[in-house]
Amino acid sequence: MSTPTVVLDIEGTVGSATHVHDVLFPYARERLPQWFDEHRGTAPAVALLAEIRDHLDTESVDETRAVAALRAWSDADVKTPPLKKVQGWIWAAGYADGSLTGHVYDEVPEVLHRWKRSGTTLYIYSSGSAAAQKNWFAHTPYGDLTPLLSGYFDLTTAGSKKHPDSYQHIAQSTGTQPARTLFLSDSAEELDAAAEAGWHTAALRRQDDPRPSPVPGHTTVRSLRDLELDQLMKGTARL
Numbered sequence: 001m002s003t004p005t006v007v008l009d010i011e012g013t014v015g016s017a018t019h020v021h022d023v024l025f026p027y028a029r030e031r032l033p034q035w036f037d038e039h040r041g042t043a044p045a046v047a048l049l050a051e052i053r054d055h056l057d058t059e060s061v062d063e064t065r066a067v068a069a070l071r072a073w074s075d076a077d078v079k080t081p082p083l084k085k086v087q088g089w090i091w092a093a094g095y096a097d098g099s100l101t102g103h104v105y106d107e108v109p110e111v112l113h114r115w116k117r118s119g120t121t122l123y124i125y126s127s128g129s130a131a132a133q134k135n136w137f138a139h140t141p142y143g144d145l146t147p148l149l150s151g152y153f154d155l156t157t158a159g160s161k162k163h164p165d166s167y168q169h170i171a172q173s174t175g176t177q178p179a180r181t182l183f184l185s186d187s188a189e190e191l192d193a194a195a196e197a198g199w200h201t202a203a204l205r206r207q208d209d210p211r212p213s214p215v216p217g218h219t220t221v222r223s224l225r226d227l228e229l230d231q232l233m234k235g236t237a238r239l
């Protein structure tokens with residue numbers, strides 16, 4: 001039997017949504033004009049403006065318009081690659097100077113260590129850019145957790161988290177069997193998409209999450225400690 005694989009979402013699953021919305025999003029939102037000032041004419045800034053223009057489906061986009069579009073996407077929590085990319089770049093400076101840390105619920109380090117020791121391969125799949133994901137896990141209050149993780153998938157490398165094709169793509173690129181793979185998320189639509197791709201699933205409903213529990217069709221727990229990987233990965237996943 002192949003090694004079991006667990007793929008984890010970040011916001012609402014290993015870390016708090018409040019941290020993302022009340023700390024990270026405002027941090028990047030405020031610093032967007034400064035980012036464009038400091039990167040004017042550089043390859044990343046030129047490419048970002050082109051990407052925003054494509055998303056807005058318009059002829060040209062100047063920095064003022066780009067900042068307005070990025071802020072509107074951030075306020076509406078639109079998971080769009082140009083926003084996620086620039087947020088990741090801006091957050092990187094905050095992680096480097098110690099003003100940001102990656103929030104993880106108390107049990108996360110201990111459980112990830114245990115799963116890893118028992119031979120489980122761990123990946124992250126988040127709408128945040130892969131660079132932002134790495135920084136999150138490299139700067140937790142419990143230290144650097146990145147040695148536990150075998151890879152990071154985001155919207156640009158795997159596609160939308162609400163589409164089954166994205167989960168098929170991840171399984172192909174990691175060489176893991178869907179029936180030996182478990183996806184953990186707080187989003188019913190993401191879990192449904194993973195289940196449609198033949199993966200096992202479990203939902204997280206953290207204590208600070210006001211949404212109804214359980215998530216229909218998915219084993220639902222409050223903490224990673226409540227998950228029995230052997231039980232969850234028994235048999236064929238729901239297709």
Ligand SMILES: CSCCC(=O)C(=O)COP(=O)(O)O
Pocket residue numbers: 009010011012020024079084087125126127128129132133136161
């Ligand atoms: C690590 S990136 C910060 C979170 C973020 O930007 C985001 O959009 C979270 O989405 P998720 O897919 O982790 O729920």
Ligand SMILES: [Mg+2]
Pocket residue numbers: 009010011012013185186187
């Ligand atoms: Mg989430």
